Amino acid sequence: MLDIKLLRNNFEEVEKALSGRNEDFDLGRFKALDENRRKLLAEVEELKSRQNAGSKEIPVLKKEGKDTTSLMEEMKQLSDQIKEMSGRVQDAEKELNDYMLTIPNIPHPDVPAGSSDEDNVEIRRFSEPREFDFEPKAHWDIGADLDILDPEMAARTTGARFTFYKGLGAKLERAIGNFFLDVHGNQGYEEIFPPFMVSRDSMTGTGQLPKFEEDAYKVTGDGKEYFLVPTAEVPVTNMYRDTILDGAKLPLKYCAYTACFRAEAGSAGRDTRGLIRQHQFNKVELVKFTKPEESYAELEKLTADAEEVLQILGLPYRVVRICVGDLGFTAALKYDIEVWMPSYGRYVEISSCSNFEAFQSRRANIRYKAAADDKPQFVHTLNGSGVAMGRTTAAILENYQQADGSVVIPEALRPYMGGLEVIKAQGD
């Protein structure tokens, strides 16, 4: 959510800053909604002020033995008026608030211009794509040939865009997750294992709702409604919803493994094979709560921390700065880390690292006090994948494949797999 005062006082600047965004929103309604709310609020508060004065007078008059009948009659009318006006104020506030939730974040000045992912700007690369002296296979074929990935089985039990990991495939995925958590733990991130289902309020707090409800899975039971987490960002960021944090303890750094659930609405026909775009996938997420003045330095560190796992695994990647048209609803600045995927012949997103500034914290009401007697102010929230596990499995299978169909396990993962060095087809 944007700062309403900023919108009120610098409307033209905000309008200009949002102009490159590839989002559907309407700034035009703002002034009317805002002025309507303030006008109604002033009126009802005036009435309440009179009511409070009258309510104090009644017991005084009674004590003096005076008649209060006419005053009470007057107060009754005032009370009815207040009820009617309060309803109108509530409606106006809800309308304004609902509206504010549909305005995307203001891009940071460093965000490149552009309308699509083709306009993202490459910042740096690590390593070089491997030259194969044989025809490399796609990870879905490797997975089938080694009998470690089985989407057909998942189609039988569940449906499209799910996969069974089997045997060493399951073990590899689990090893990757444990490796990620250990690396990030050593970087100073506290490990969290959060609920995989969250409330509507949490989904609204981090910005998935109300605009992107069609992307989320909803679960009902015992008359309640939950959402399956699309990313650990949601439960971990919302840990401190409606909380005032101690400024001396910032930045707070967390890492969390969760399965992630996404409806992938609008992705029909895209990346239908393999592990790249599933309804359920695993991810380790990094989340930070920082002071505003430190958030961009912390974003650089967070991105570097995410990159480190790929460096250790020896996977070639590049980092791009996301352009305004590709930025997403909630971010002010975003880096994507893209891993080299031989089957795609290009770099594929494996992590997004974003600074949301106060956009989420204002929605979720996450604040801090720099000192005991300071006014609370909104923290900046950041997060980044550290990194997507399924895509890492895919990248390892493809980048570490051998001419004989086997896959070498990166050294850093071997301790997590009982020392195993190579995944070979059964019977080899």
Next chain:
RNA sequence: GGAGACGUAUCGAAGUGGUCAUAACGAGCCGCACUCGAAAUGCGGUCGUCCUUUACGGGACGCGUGGGUUCGAAUCCCACCGUCUCCGCCA
């Protein structure tokens, strides 16, 4: 699933229809005094949000959340959320 208790400021906790919610009382925290210094003691201070104002200030709201009753609700009624205890069940 059954029975019961409870949700008030940073914490503990009082208040059970009115003029004590900037919230009693206690603790914590900050400042000052005393002291060589500390402890102890004393004094003072110590929530948030919104509206309005150049400012000083003024006003509204908040006792888990949302409704209701009433001239007036922390207090009475209803629903929901959460916490705790006991029983049952369960991984």
